[in-house]
Amino acid sequence: MKPVPEHSLILRVTGLFILPLLILFSLFLLLRGHNEPGGGFIAGLVAASAVALHMFFTSVEAARRMIAVDPRDLIGWGLLIAIASGLAPILSGRPFMEARWIEMTVPAFGLVKAGTPLLFDLGVYLVVTGTVLAILFSLAEDDVQ
Numbered sequence: 532m533k534p535v536p537e538h539s540l541i542l543r544v545t546g547l548f549i550l551p552l553l554i555l556f557s558l559f560l561l562l563r564g565h566n567e568p569g570g571g572f573i574a575g576l577v578a579a580s581a582v583a584l585h586m587f588f589t590s591v592e593a594a595r596r597m598i599a600v601d602p603r604d605l606i607g608w609g610l611l612i613a614i615a616s617g618l619a620p621i622l623s624g625r626p627f628m629e630a631r632w633i634e635m636t637v638p639a640f641g642l643v644k645a646g647t648p649l650l651f652d653l654g655v656y657l658v659v660t661g662t663v664l665a666i667l668f669s670l671a672e673d674d675v676q
Contacts, residue, residue, distance in 0.1 A: 539588070542587070542588045543588045546584050546585065546587065546588040547588075549581075549584065550581055550584060550585055553577055553578070553580065553581035553584065554578060554581050556577055557574045557575070557577035557578040557581065557656075558574070559574075560573055560574035560577060561574035561652055561653065561656050562649070564652050570652050570655065571651070571652035571653060571654065571655030571656035571658075571659065572655055572656075572659055574652075574656050574659075575655065575656045575657070575658070575659025575660040575663070576659060576663065578656070578660045579659070579660050579663035579664050579667070582594050582597065582598055582660075582664055582667075583663075583664075583667050585597055586667065586668075586671060591668060591671045591672055594668070595668065598664065602660075602661040602662070602664040602665040602668065603661065603665060604661070605657045605658070605660055605661030605664070606657070606658050606661035606662055606665070607661075608657055609653075609654045609655065609656065609657025609658035609659075609660075609661060610654065610658060611654070612650055612651075612653055612654035612657065613650075613651050613654025613655060613658070614654075615650065615654075616628075616647040616648075616650035616651040616654060617647075617651070619631055619647050619650075620647065628647075628651075629647075630646055630647055630648050631646055631647045632644055632645070632646035632647075633645055633646060
């Protein structure tokens, strides 16, 4: 994928404006996903699309520097987190993948309820983001050569 020509000011400015909004929207989808529509899969796709947008108005190398980790590492950590969320109930004598919840009070947010469904969604988020980015980077680097 060739970098956008320097005269494409509209794409560069729009991309720089939309990039943080897409990242925030992906986090919103991730955090509300286990209670309402959304979740790790669609949030991961939105996050990967944000990085792809950055790649379009800069370069593949700049997009790799932006995420600061290898997409294959994201896949591995995502799988580990998803498996750990399924194994956590087994440690307390419950069935595999049963939802377990913890309630805690956080000063800025009040009562926060977190559990294994959110961990599973986080694992899926990392796997999807890593997979899509690995494919996109591979295709973009093949196009440059």
